[in-house]
Amino acid sequence: MTAEILVHELFKKYPNGIEALKGISLEIQKGQFFTLLGPNGAGKSTLVKVMTTLINKDSGDFCIAGINPEINQSKIQKIIGVASQDNEIDPTEKVENLLIFQGRLFGLTKPAAVKRTNELIQLFELEKERNKKAGVLSGGNKRRLHCALALVHRPQILFLDEPTVGMDPVARANFWEVITQLNCKEKVTVFLTTQYLDEADKHAFEMALIVDGKIQYSGTIANFKKMVNPIGELSLDDSYLQFVKALSDQELTNN
Ligand code: ADP
Numbered sequence: 001m002t003a004e005i006l007v008h009e010l011f012k013k014y015p016n017g018i019e020a021l022k023g024i025s026l027e028i029q030k031g032q033f034f035t036l037l038g039p040n041g042a043g044k045s046t047l048v049k050v051m052t053t054l055i056n057k058d059s060g061d062f063c064i065a066g067i068n069p070e071i072n073q074s075k076i077q078k079i080i081g082v083a084s085q086d087n088e089i090d091p092t093e094k095v096e097n098l099l100i101f102q103g104r105l106f107g108l109t110k111p112a113a114v115k116r117t118n119e120l121i122q123l124f125e126l127e128k129e130r131n132k133k134a135g136v137l138s139g140g141n142k143r144r145l146h147c148a149l150a151l152v153h154r155p156q157i158l159f160l161d162e163p164t165v166g167m168d169p170v171a172r173a174n175f176w177e178v179i180t181q182l183n184c185k186e187k188v189t190v191f192l193t194t195q196y197l198d199e200a201d202k203h204a205f206e207m208a209l210i211v212d213g214k215i216q217y218s219g220t221i222a223n224f225k226k227m228v229n230p231i232g233e234l235s236l237d238d239s240y241l242q243f244v245k246a247l248s249d250q251e252l253t254n255n
Helices: 044-051 074-077 095-105 110-124 137-149 169-185 199-201 221-228 234-254
Strands: 003-015 019-029 033-037 059-064 078-084 157-161 188-191 205-209 214-220
Touching: 003 044, 003 188, 019 059, 019 078, 019 188, 019 205, 033 137, 033 199, 033 234, 044 059, 044 157, 044 188, 059 214, 078 137, 095 110, 110 137, 137 157, 137 169, 137 221, 157 169, 169 188, 169 199, 188 199, 199 234, 205 221, 205 234, 214 221, 214 234, 221 234
Parallel strands: 033 188, 033 205, 078 157, 157 188
Antiparallel strands: 003 019, 003 059, 205 214
16 A cells, blocks of 8 residues: 655744644555644644645654655645635635636646546535635635635645534535545545544545544544443543543543
């Protein structure tokens, strides 16, 4: 198997002194559906930002599809797609135009960019929003637009940072259908951060749990559940709650 994402001993300290990443190591195989879980402030977004070259690390190494992002950042940008609420979108521009511009930015010809835009509008059910300005979209539709924009150039690795916040149940189901198809049929590697553990449980296979900048578990979701409760069958939600509670109890005892 080929490792698509390799992270070794990553450290990141913000200028305000907060150590957001304290030696993170991960290995994610090609075609994997991986989810990064952890409480607010654990370091998830920081890790995604470092891996997608939005911010710099302090020390450690990482490699995406065999490429060192610090040496070849432009090549990495062509391989990855990033859907995050931090993505800046011009609120005065129409949905359709934003997708076409994105296609042109990635080197598509005008007709190819228009074709891809139509495909993505259909895929993410944004037909009614096509001619609306991005600034007036609902939260859920904005998320769908973020994802559509991230997919314009057909990336082989897709980073989804809390993608379904604000989506209604039907939009959510449709969204996951699109993502699972990409993962199963086109072998796109998915790196998901979410607080909706039922979604992670249903769609992801491997996970890492990060708390206070350190990985506390890394492996399959099935093994995580077994580790937390060897005899019963707990949901990922309940397993997570038990695990995190045990960690904080242990910390209280140690202090
Ligand atoms: P998560 O995504 O798991 O909620 P973050 O990666 O956003 O966690 O944050 C990790 C830690 O780094 C938190 O303590 C947060 O306050 C801090 N942090 C995040 N972004 C910044 C920043 N730009 N400047 C300073 N501290 C930050």
